[in-house]
Amino acid sequence: MTTKRTLSIKQRGLTNFEAIMWIFTRLSALGMYALILFAVIGALVMGARNQMNLADVMRWGFMPNVTHVQSTDVPDLDLWASPFWKLTASALLLIAVGHGVHGLVVIADDYIAGERGRKIVRFISIVMIISMIIIGLYLIWTS
């Protein structure tokens, strides 16, 4: 009855696309934690403690884009709009789009069983990934 479930990742093997995306989902989650924490720490270093409330800091943390701090008491917006933060925001966008769209595909696969339906889901997901990355990068780098 008690089958051993403790197979290491190496023993399970990462042989096909779904298995690689399985580990990507986990690692990208860790990456997003790191980037969000990084953005929050950066906000505190740039003086958020006196100029922002917690909700604003979290808004900045989840996507370090300068439009997210425009309504706060931050005096120097140029500091928050530096290429450094735009690169951080771009990294977060790329990871989040990959993680999120693959999550949508996983959900859709649970309810759409036919071969044709799944092909359509994959086509839509590729369109979504490309368009969201282009629109997101445009918004980050022009704001």
Add this chain to the structure above:
Amino acid sequence: MGLKRNVSLSAGLRYKGPAGYITYILHRIGGLGMAIFITTHILASFVGGRTGGFFNGIYENWAFQIFIFFCVLFHAINGLRITILDLFPKLLDYQKEAIWIEWAVFIPLYGISVFVIMSTAL
């Protein structure tokens, strides 16, 4: 091949796993909620104007904030449990305990957040 699976929509919705089913379905709701929110948020700020303003009005509503923060916080905490247990498979034997810890972290954090949102909104 990997794409073939004979599960109907109703069978998928009626599935009840042995443990952690509630976290599984809440994780799914949270992920879906965030995906829809972020997609419309990006599109709304891209379009701008009155359409964008209409969607921004929804985001600033306190009821929506309570919902989306549930999605974000639950997905983040439950996702951390899944990540840790999957990357260190030996810990999978303690899944039940991990879910208890998860609720012990989630309920106070979310309760305080809801209280803060409500007290500033109402």
